[in-house]
Amino acid sequence: NAVSSQTVRTTNDQVTLIETNLDNQTGEGLGFAMQQLLAAGALDVFLTPIQMKKNRPAQKLSVLVTPSQVDAMAQKLFQLTTAKGLRYQTLNRKIMQRHFETIATAYGPLKIKIAQYGAVIKRTPEYDDCAQIASQRGLSLEAVYRTVQQAIQQHFEEEIK
Amino acid sequence: NAVSSQTVRTTNDQVTLIETNLDNQTGEGLGFAMQQLLAAGALDVFLTPIQMKKNRPAQKLSVLVTPSQVDAMAQKLFQLTTAKGLRYQTLNRKIMQRHFETIATAYGPLKIKIAQYGAVIKRTPEYDDCAQIASQRGLSLEAVYRTVQQAIQQHFEEEIK
Amino acid sequence: NAVSSQTVRTTNDQVTLIETNLDNQTGEGLGFAMQQLLAAGALDVFLTPIQMKKNRPAQKLSVLVTPSQVDAMAQKLFQLTTAKGLRYQTLNRKIMQRHFETIATAYGPLKIKIAQYGAVIKRTPEYDDCAQIASQRGLSLEAVYRTVQQAIQQHFEEEIK
Amino acid sequence: NAVSSQTVRTTNDQVTLIETNLDNQTGEGLGFAMQQLLAAGALDVFLTPIQMKKNRPAQKLSVLVTPSQVDAMAQKLFQLTTAKGLRYQTLNRKIMQRHFETIATAYGPLKIKIAQYGAVIKRTPEYDDCAQIASQRGLSLEAVYRTVQQAIQQHFEEEIK
Amino acid sequence: NAVSSQTVRTTNDQVTLIETNLDNQTGEGLGFAMQQLLAAGALDVFLTPIQMKKNRPAQKLSVLVTPSQVDAMAQKLFQLTTAKGLRYQTLNRKIMQRHFETIATAYGPLKIKIAQYGAVIKRTPEYDDCAQIASQRGLSLEAVYRTVQQAIQQHFEEEIK
Amino acid sequence: NAVSSQTVRTTNDQVTLIETNLDNQTGEGLGFAMQQLLAAGALDVFLTPIQMKKNRPAQKLSVLVTPSQVDAMAQKLFQLTTAKGLRYQTLNRKIMQRHFETIATAYGPLKIKIAQYGAVIKRTPEYDDCAQIASQRGLSLEAVYRTVQQAIQQHFEEEIK
Numbered sequence: 001n002a003v004s005s006q007t008v009r010t011t012n013d014q015v016t017l018i019e020t021n022l023d024n025q026t027g028e029g030l031g032f033a034m035q036q037l038l039a040a041g042a043l044d045v046f047l048t049p050i051q052m053k054k055n056r057p058a059q060k061l062s063v064l065v066t067p068s069q070v071d072a073m074a075q076k077l078f079q080l081t082t083a084k085g086l087r088y089q090t091l092n093r094k095i096m097q098r099h100f101e102t103i104a105t106a107y108g109p110l111k112i113k114i115a116q117y118g119a120v121i122k123r124t125p126e127y128d129d130c131a132q133i134a135s136q137r138g139l140s141l142e143a144v145y146r147t148v149q150q151a152i153q154q155h156f157e158e159e160i161k
Numbered sequence: 162n163a164v165s166s167q168t169v170r171t172t173n174d175q176v177t178l179i180e181t182n183l184d185n186q187t188g189e190g191l192g193f194a195m196q197q198l199l200a201a202g203a204l205d206v207f208l209t210p211i212q213m214k215k216n217r218p219a220q221k222l223s224v225l226v227t228p229s230q231v232d233a234m235a236q237k238l239f240q241l242t243t244a245k246g247l248r249y250q251t252l253n254r255k256i257m258q259r260h261f262e263t264i265a266t267a268y269g270p271l272k273i274k275i276a277q278y279g280a281v282i283k284r285t286p287e288y289d290d291c292a293q294i295a296s297q298r299g300l301s302l303e304a305v306y307r308t309v310q311q312a313i314q315q316h317f318e319e320e321i322k
Numbered sequence: 323n324a325v326s327s328q329t330v331r332t333t334n335d336q337v338t339l340i341e342t343n344l345d346n347q348t349g350e351g352l353g354f355a356m357q358q359l360l361a362a363g364a365l366d367v368f369l370t371p372i373q374m375k376k377n378r379p380a381q382k383l384s385v386l387v388t389p390s391q392v393d394a395m396a397q398k399l400f401q402l403t404t405a406k407g408l409r410y411q412t413l414n415r416k417i418m419q420r421h422f423e424t425i426a427t428a429y430g431p432l433k434i435k436i437a438q439y440g441a442v443i444k445r446t447p448e449y450d451d452c453a454q455i456a457s458q459r460g461l462s463l464e465a466v467y468r469t470v471q472q473a474i475q476q477h478f479e480e481e482i483k
Numbered sequence: 484n485a486v487s488s489q490t491v492r493t494t495n496d497q498v499t500l501i502e503t504n505l506d507n508q509t510g511e512g513l514g515f516a517m518q519q520l521l522a523a524g525a526l527d528v529f530l531t532p533i534q535m536k537k538n539r540p541a542q543k544l545s546v547l548v549t550p551s552q553v554d555a556m557a558q559k560l561f562q563l564t565t566a567k568g569l570r571y572q573t574l575n576r577k578i579m580q581r582h583f584e585t586i587a588t589a590y591g592p593l594k595i596k597i598a599q600y601g602a603v604i605k606r607t608p609e610y611d612d613c614a615q616i617a618s619q620r621g622l623s624l625e626a627v628y629r630t631v632q633q634a635i636q637q638h639f640e641e642e643i644k
Numbered sequence: 645n646a647v648s649s650q651t652v653r654t655t656n657d658q659v660t661l662i663e664t665n666l667d668n669q670t671g672e673g674l675g676f677a678m679q680q681l682l683a684a685g686a687l688d689v690f691l692t693p694i695q696m697k698k699n700r701p702a703q704k705l706s707v708l709v710t711p712s713q714v715d716a717m718a719q720k721l722f723q724l725t726t727a728k729g730l731r732y733q734t735l736n737r738k739i740m741q742r743h744f745e746t747i748a749t750a751y752g753p754l755k756i757k758i759a760q761y762g763a764v765i766k767r768t769p770e771y772d773d774c775a776q777i778a779s780q781r782g783l784s785l786e787a788v789y790r791t792v793q794q795a796i797q798q799h800f801e802e803e804i805k
Numbered sequence: 806n807a808v809s810s811q812t813v814r815t816t817n818d819q820v821t822l823i824e825t826n827l828d829n830q831t832g833e834g835l836g837f838a839m840q841q842l843l844a845a846g847a848l849d850v851f852l853t854p855i856q857m858k859k860n861r862p863a864q865k866l867s868v869l870v871t872p873s874q875v876d877a878m879a880q881k882l883f884q885l886t887t888a889k890g891l892r893y894q895t896l897n898r899k900i901m902q903r904h905f906e907t908i909a910t911a912y913g914p915l916k917i918k919i920a921q922y923g924a925v926i927k928r929t930p931e932y933d934d935c936a937q938i939a940s941q942r943g944l945s946l947e948a949v950y951r952t953v954q955q956a957i958q959q960h961f962e963e964e965i966k
């Protein structure tokens with residue numbers, strides 16, 4: 001299952017970014033809306049602190065969606081937030097080609113994401129797996145990542161030889 | 162004057178976003194520029210804290226204008242700020258259709274903005290009206306909104322019945 | 323069960339604020355650490371974006387604890403984060419006196435927090451209750467709060483009469 | 484009226500910093516509260532964007548007051564914000580000794596603030612004066628400051644000779 | 645060498661903005677990546693604090709490049725950061741036309757940047773020159789700018805007469 | 806040279822935090838001041854984006870110094886910034902006890918910082934060493950850290966056996 005034996009292509013596609021500035025919704029409401037927008041299928045949701053007129057601190061809500069989701073997500077966004085308007089644009093995207101492999105680690109077999117773009121290869125464990133291990137064993141996320149990273153380097157060094 | 166008896170259409174239009182990064186203007190100067198850009202007709206102006214090279218904290222100044230305002234507002238922005246360049250793009254926008262109605266509240270008659278997008282309806286008092294009431298009566302803005310919100314719910318519940 | 327029939331005292335106590343600047347831990351690691359510190363008994367945990375030397379974006383991690391928790395939480399903080407030092411201080415605190423009452427709402431009986439400091443009274447539903455209702459019924463948090471707020475105003479207006 | 488003929492002492496005093504984290508008040512409400520707290524006599528008010536639990540963006544509200552104002556400003560803060568608790572501490576302060584002089588400028592006579600701490604002297608025009616001039620003449624704040632700064636350097640160079 | 649005797653044209657061109665959200669790279673790593681991206685030829689690089697899902701503080705990395713640099717800089721960005729995807733768009737840009745002149749100042753001859761857009765003219769010294777002077781003489785950057793600004797105003801006033 | 810054979814004590818000491826809000830200094834000036842304050846002996850310097858009255862974005866400058874440096878650093882801060890006042894306080898500090906060891910790595914011998922607080926041990930390479938290696942070899946900082954981390958784990962595992 002060596003990486004070199006697989007067809008790896010760089011992916012070019014498009015993503016739509018929906019944004020709106022919110023100065024009339026609370027942090028509680030925005031935290032809730034973020035979770036509901038993700039549950040409704042948004043690719044990603046993030047918040048940027050901004051400063052608006054009349055001395056108002058505010059948040060720019062950014063929602064990344066596939067271009068075909070725009071109408072449905074706009075409806076959702078108007079429902080979950082206090083926004084009365086939103087702006088959107090479709091952006092080009094470059095994504096590292098990715099696949100998964102399972103390797104042996106000190107914590108048992110673990111799924112590893114292998115991402116490639118030209119000569120760049122990144123091999124990383126999944127956050128949710130590592131967070132669960134860290135939580136169960138009372139470790140920091142960093143300690144778990146370090147141990148898994150060592151297993152990754154040993155596994156793939158051997159394969160490449 | 163029930164909402165249901167009115168033609169409500171979702172508006173799709175365009176808005177131009179002008180942006181520039183400023184690491185050589187003071188906060189005093191930026192606060193002044195924000196007010197002058199709004200006075201010059203910008204639809205909205207907001208600031209985002211960013212971090213630039215050479216350990217410089219900076220602000221990204223964002224100005225939303227109608228596409229036809231770009232040249233005039235660029236001139237204004239170069240005049241009011243220390244920017245030597247700016248970037249801009251025209252974005253799609255979805256806006257909730259809106260109209261105003263006046264209802265009776267504990268503070269006297271008050272103008273209410275009614276915004277609609279598909280099945281989503283939002284009825285909100287105007288900030289400036291409520292801020293004036295709060296200021297005169299020594300109340301928080303939240304206390305005024307709560308009272309007006311109650312009047313809104315009573316008025317429109319009755320209309321819908 | 324009127325508020326006026328209860329003894330309400332303003333509380334003055336102390337709280338210890340532990341802080342450290344982190345430029346060598348990822349956002350993933352910080353999000354995980356925040357959750358673990360809360361689970362370990364911190365009163366509150368929050369993050370402030372800061373800018374450090376060598377062009378490094380960083381986060382100031384702030385942990386509010388009772389003064390007697392300092393040693394245990396410092397140990398926990400060193401374990402869960404990449405910090406090699408922390409600073410702390412004990413602050414005075416004023417807290418609104420609070421108690422809970424259950425009232426009838428359109429969503430069934432709901433626990434209401436009543437907070438008082440001198441002449442200021444705040445009556446608010448609990449976030450977790452409202453978030454659960456909003457999530458189950460597909461509403462925004464704001465819509466639920468508005469409905470509950472109306473029930474709050476009716477319940478307590480009647481009591482006061 | 485040379486600076487050297489005046490008694491200039493570095494001032495050491497104390498200031499109390501009141502802070503609270505707000506994740507349940509809107510930007511509109513916070514902008515209003517900031518203005519009312521300043522109007523109520525706070526020495527200064529500022530907001531810091533922070534990130535709290537449950538994915539909530541929030542603001543830390545900071546109010547600088549004289550130590551004797553703490554009780555009155557705490558009452559005011561509880562009234563104007565959604566805070567149910569606040570923390571405070573008294574800090575040492577060093578302030579540059581300051582006095583004012585009026586000098587001739589291209590815009591007519593203008594009041595100049597002269598601040599001194601040991602060997603450091605700063606001579607600056609007042610923001611409100613310059614903002615008014617800039618606004619009336621359609622200039623940037625920076626353009627006005629540059630012109631006034633030149634008048635300041637000429638006036639005080641001559642005096643020192 | 646008066647400005648008025650020179651051909652000054654407003655420049656309209658295009659710039660490509662590459663962006664990615666990073667919640668799994670440390671501040672140390674991001675500060676290093678910023679420097680390397682600038683060294684690799686990016687027009688500008690800046691960071692914006694954002695808040696992502698799962699309580700993660702993060703940074704949006706923004707890289708401004710010429711449209712022809714996109715492929716090379718994407719490769720570089722994937723190599724220097726932990727990003728597994730990036731989005732990009734080409735924006736319109738307006739730049740003030742600029743040229744340099746050397747004038748006499750209290751610190752010796754200094755290169756001045758003269759930028760023009762329509763009726764707006766800005767004459768500013770270069771940061772690196774002034775930072776070097778400030779550093780050598782133990783002055784603040786502001787003190788050096790003030791002195792140079794006075795030389796600028798005298799030089800160009802005389803020329804215009 | 807095993808860690809267990811060394812006396813490791815948790816250090817408790819004090820540090821003074823000097824802070825001032827700056828809305829009248831540019832990002833250029835603040836980046837320069839940060840570097841000069843570090844050069845003048847400050848333990849650490851960092852900036853926090855804040856929002857002040859009159860729609861002004863600003864920065865809170867924080868300088869950590871030893872308690873005996875306060876007077877000298879206050880003088881320096883007044884000289885390098887536009888501040889006309891500053892506030893300061895002495896905080897308690899807990900620091901992980903630390904010493905250095907040199908180990909063999911794929912990049913040659915490298916100095917490793919070993920920090921300990923109770924049962925918590927952290928072994929990390931120095932940023933400057935790794936940044937230099939990354940820069941020379943065209944690697945990301947993360948790639949260098951991963952390789953050194955592996956050398957750290959092998960070296961100390963062997964010692965502990």
Ligand code: NI
Nearest residue numbers: 001002101159
């Ligand atoms: Ni394999």
Ligand code: NI
Nearest residue numbers: 001002003101
């Ligand atoms: Ni594979």
Ligand code: NI
Nearest residue numbers: 162163262320
């Ligand atoms: Ni009606």
Ligand code: NI
Nearest residue numbers: 162163164262
């Ligand atoms: Ni209507």
Ligand code: NI
Nearest residue numbers: 323324423481
């Ligand atoms: Ni009751």
Ligand code: NI
Nearest residue numbers: 323324325423
């Ligand atoms: Ni009660």
Ligand code: NI
Nearest residue numbers: 484485584642
């Ligand atoms: Ni005089």
Ligand code: NI
Nearest residue numbers: 484485486584
């Ligand atoms: Ni004088």
Ligand code: NI
Nearest residue numbers: 645646745803
């Ligand atoms: Ni000339």
Ligand code: NI
Nearest residue numbers: 645646647745
């Ligand atoms: Ni010229």
Ligand code: NI
Nearest residue numbers: 806906960964
């Ligand atoms: Ni050893």
Ligand code: NI
Nearest residue numbers: 806807808906
């Ligand atoms: Ni040792």
